[in-house]
Amino acid sequence: MNTTGENPVPLLAARDLVKAYGRSEALRGASVGLDAGEILAVTGTSGSGKSTLLHCLAGIVRPDAGSVSYGGARLDELPEKRLSELRRTEFGVVFQFGQLIPELTAVDNVALPLLLAGVSRADAHTRAGEWLERFGVRGQAGLRPGEMSGGQAQRTALARALITRPKVVFADEPTGALDSLSTEQVMTALVHTARESGTAVLLITHDAQVAAYADREVRMADGAVAPVGVTA
Amino acid sequence: MSTRHILLGLLAGGPSHGYDLKRRHDDRFPEARPLAYGQVYTTLQRLVRDGLAEVDGTESDGGPERTRYRSTEAGTRELDRWAGQIAPPAPFVTNEIFAKVVVSILAGGDPDAYLRAQRAAHMARMRELTAVKTAHGADLATVLSADYALNHLDADLRWMNTTAARLTTLTAEVDAA
Numbered sequence: 001m002n003t004t005g006e007n008p009v010p011l012l013a014a015r016d017l018v019k020a021y022g023r024s025e026a027l028r029g030a031s032v033g034l035d036a037g038e039i040l041a042v043t044g045t046s047g048s049g050k051s052t053l054l055h056c057l058a059g060i061v062r063p064d065a066g067s068v069s070y071g072g073a074r075l076d077e078l079p080e081k082r083l084s085e086l087r088r089t090e091f092g093v094v095f096q097f098g099q100l101i102p103e104l105t106a107v108d109n110v111a112l113p114l115l116l117a118g119v120s121r122a123d124a125h126t127r128a129g130e131w132l133e134r135f136g137v138r139g140q141a142g143l144r145p146g147e148m149s150g151g152q153a154q155r156t157a158l159a160r161a162l163i164t165r166p167k168v169v170f171a172d173e174p175t176g177a178l179d180s181l182s183t184e185q186v187m188t189a190l191v192h193t194a195r196e197s198g199t200a201v202l203l204i205t206h207d208a209q210v211a212a213y214a215d216r217e218v219r220m221a222d223g224a225v226a227p228v229g230v231t232a
Numbered sequence: 233m234s235t236r237h238i239l240l241g242l243l244a245g246g247p248s249h250g251y252d253l254k255r256r257h258d259d260r261f262p263e264a265r266p267l268a269y270g271q272v273y274t275t276l277q278r279l280v281r282d283g284l285a286e287v288d289g290t291e292s293d294g295g296p297e298r299t300r301y302r303s304t305e306a307g308t309r310e311l312d313r314w315a316g317q318i319a320p321p322a323p324f325v326t327n328e329i330f331a332k333v334v335v336s337i338l339a340g341g342d343p344d345a346y347l348r349a350q351r352a353a354h355m356a357r358m359r360e361l362t363a364v365k366t367a368h369g370a371d372l373a374t375v376l377s378a379d380y381a382l383n384h385l386d387a388d389l390r391w392m393n394t395t396a397a398r399l400t401t402l403t404a405e406v407d408a409a
Binding site for chain 2: 208209
């Protein structure tokens with residue numbers, strides 16, 4: 001595994017990204033690479049541009065300047081329809097609050113990506129049950145998000161993000177609202193599953209103990225990736 | 233760390249000899265420096281001298297004769313007293329990192345570069361400890377020990393981040409003046 005981030009052809013790469021919201025510049029020339037199967041933590045203070053970088057890399061937001069490449073092709077130039085398909089089939093996303101659909105049970109939430117991909121209802125539910133088991137929340141399969149603890153809901157959200165076996169999971173402060181033991185359960189489940197399935201993870205966090213689950217860390221400041229210190 | 237109280241704690245589970253106490257200490261406190269045999273035997277002799285432990289018997293098992301020790305009632309009381317005693321919540325103001333940053337500021341050096349390098353070293357150690365505690369089969373003592381080290385390294389990191397931010401503000405103010 002490349003631990004220096006200098007692989008000439010990373011799976012996903014941002015180069016010199018610029019993005020402004022009104023007069024506020026969220027990104028000012030941010031560059032970063034993510035290798036296949038790598039778990040990369042992006043840290044930095046509030047407002048440093050971490051989430052905007054994730055949104056650009058995941059194809060949720062288009063940068064004003066610079067480029068995003070995925071598998072060697074320009075992601076930021078894809079038409080919206082192709083981008084949407086890519087997000088559904090090759091990317092998984094988890095946010096601080098799992099964004100589960102509140103009206104659906106845990107198993108229905110996890111089965112949803114498979115149903116959207118055309119998998120039969122019976123098969124989708126069987127596989128969703130297996131993924132809930134893998135994340136230790138099989139017992140909560142029939143509960144709705146509001147009936148679960150924060151940690152259980154996040155593990156359900158991770159199961160939903162990983163059930164399609166994506167190439168990349170984007171996790172934006174996935175443990176930001178959890179206590180330390182729930183954080184440990186969520187991160188252990190995420191990292192073990194990602195390593196087993198060779199999924200790359202872009203992990204946004206302000207918590208050094210969460211960043212320590214990653215293979216590598218880059219730190220953002222003022223909309224750019226700051227130089228990382230090297231030890232002699 | 234008080235070796236005599238750690239040994240009293242290990243003896244609380246039942247009589248034991250020095251070799252076994254050393255082995256159990258090193259298992260229970262994997263991140264601590266392993267106990268030297270000489271230190272174990274010297275500490276046991278002092279516990280006996282102070283009435284906190286006594287000789288329970290000897291055994292050989294075909295090898296050299298080994299003395300078995302057990303805790304006394306006074307030893308149990310002393311262990312209870314020590315275990316309930318609050319450790320002083322002293323800030324580590326004499327920490328080497330703190331000292332280096334202050335000296336660097338005073339000497340007109342580059343504390344920011346030092347903080348970045350130190351931060352990277354801290355993160356590397358935190359990744360190692362996280363791998364240790366999340367490995368399959370990690371026992372409770374290993375997990376607790378790694379948690380303890382991780383939380384202290386994290387505290388250092390937060391201080392380094394705050395200091396780096398303060399230095400940036402200070403530099404901006406100086407440049408604007």
